[in-house]
Amino acid sequence: MDEIALEVTALSGLGDIAAADWDACACPEAADGGRPVDPFTTHRFLSALERSGSVGAGTGWQPHHLVVRAAGSAVAAMPLYVKSHSQGEYIFDFSWAEAWERAGRRYYPKLQSAVPFTPATGRRLLTRPGWEASGRAALIGAMVQIAATNRLSSAHVTFCTGEEAEAGAALGLLRRSSQQFHWVNEGYADFDAFLARLASRKRKAIRKERAAAQGFGGTIRRLSGEAILPAHWDAFWAFYQDTGSRKWGRPYLTRAFFDEVQATMRDDVLLVLAEREGRPVAGALNFIGRDTLFGRYWGAVEEHPFLHFECCYYQAIDHAIATGLSRVEAGAQGDHKLARGYLPVQTHSLHWIADPSFRAAVARFLDAESRAVGEEIAVLADYGPFRRGEGPD
Known part of the structure; x- marks a missing residue:
């Protein structure tokens, strides 16, 4: 050869x-x-x-x-x-x-x-x-x-x-x-099984964060494939623009990119949306690999305590456990991920x-x-x- x-x-x-x-x-x-x-x-x-x-x-x-x-x-x-x-x-x-x-x-x-x-x-x-x-x-x-x-x-x-x-x-x-x-799935039956492996103080802190985040006054949904609608991308674009303008001065991706994803890659996507009073207020975009969930973008138009951690990290862990994925990669940097079960x-x-x-x-x-x-x-x-x-x- x-x-x-x-x-x-x-x-x-x-x-x-x-x-x-x-x-x-x-x-x-x-x-x-x-x-x-x-x-x-x-x-x-x-x-x-x-x-x-x-x-x-x-x-x-x-x-x-x-x-x-x-x-x-x-x-x-x-x-x-x-x-x-x-x-x-x-x-x-x-x-x-x-x-x-x-x-x-x-x-x-x-x-x-x-x-x-x-x-x-x-x-x-x-x-x-x-x-x-x-x-x-x-x-x-x-x-x-x-x-x-x-x-x-x-x-x-x-x-x-x-x-x-x-x-x-x-x-x-x-x-x-x-x-x-990165977070590694050790064959956990559910999120509580993961928490059971943590030190008591960390376990209590995560439970407190999740309770506060989930009490923001709305609901959190995980969407993939046909469940993702064009209106969801309209909402996520607003989130992404807010994050992009604060982090990079202007967003890297164009609005048309999300239309392309909707057309050709929606089965590769996990979109986490937090909705309040019938309106999406925050969300996290993940891409799905064979064994790994890749966290990519987060944004919000309303501020709620710990909602970022819930949508980006804890919902990702929930999904990985439920679908048998072996790991979650949560993107670049962020020592704050350590306390939430993500190791270097x-x-x-x-x-x-x-x-x-x-x-x-x-x-x-x-x-x-x-x-x-x-x-x-x-x-x-x-x-x-x-x-x-x-x-x-």
Whole structure:
């Protein structure tokens, strides 16, 4: 197989490749009709971003996806973007850009293999089964060649899997460690069974929070598939705009993105809505993977104590237990998740830096950062909410 000649091409958008060909690399496990491990690198998700104008001209995310073909068939692919800024990535390199530009050099544009606005771990070096080694090597080689040929400062692969991080490091990329907070399902029968594993003080605090949140004067519903109606997206858009304006200055996603999700991905969505007097007042958007629920966005037009925690964290745990999902990933950052049963885990990224001196400086930084991240994860895990000796395995 390795002797077959490989051809790498760049695409200006997902419209340039058939969904079946892309997904054969992105989610081969879904060929049996089941869910992909995660929906974020599927043709339908990335296309929704492009068709809605959330990425593309004027956004700083210009698609430049890579496809590797053998004998005319797609055997590997990579979601890749030319970036003119570092927003919407969640693996922060702002300090690198500032240092490089203080030296009189241009950090942007750069290449970024990522799922835009989505800090969820998943495969970035997408391959058909059996093409892992040669496909990954071809994708990384092509990404580096494009960056070098066009005299770009750098190329990055963010929120990749640990296996991909090892493979990329073996191919000469710099490896970076970060951390997030995830909840792990230990086969709990219900939410009370989960609470029983917590220290008494944490258990009481969560019960108090849930009671306060659920007493906000309305109802909380979990919706998926056909139960999600266009009016629900109208409400969620208002929530998302409020959060986006406060966090990023303007929302990353366009209103049309949610229409695309309604049309092509509503079975991949869990929408948690808090309604009062017949009107949605807050909500959380999650995407459903094969084994994981991915929390993505939250917003509200009314403030109620602990409603954020209820909609984003506790309802997600309830859903994971009810449907047998093994974990909940609650997005980037947030030490407050620790007290609510979400424990720190390591996340990974890969980086290519063109200039040898700058690369050496970044490598030293990453080495020190990696040690600090490892120490922080150990300390945070020790302060977790579980009773001694009873945390997740």
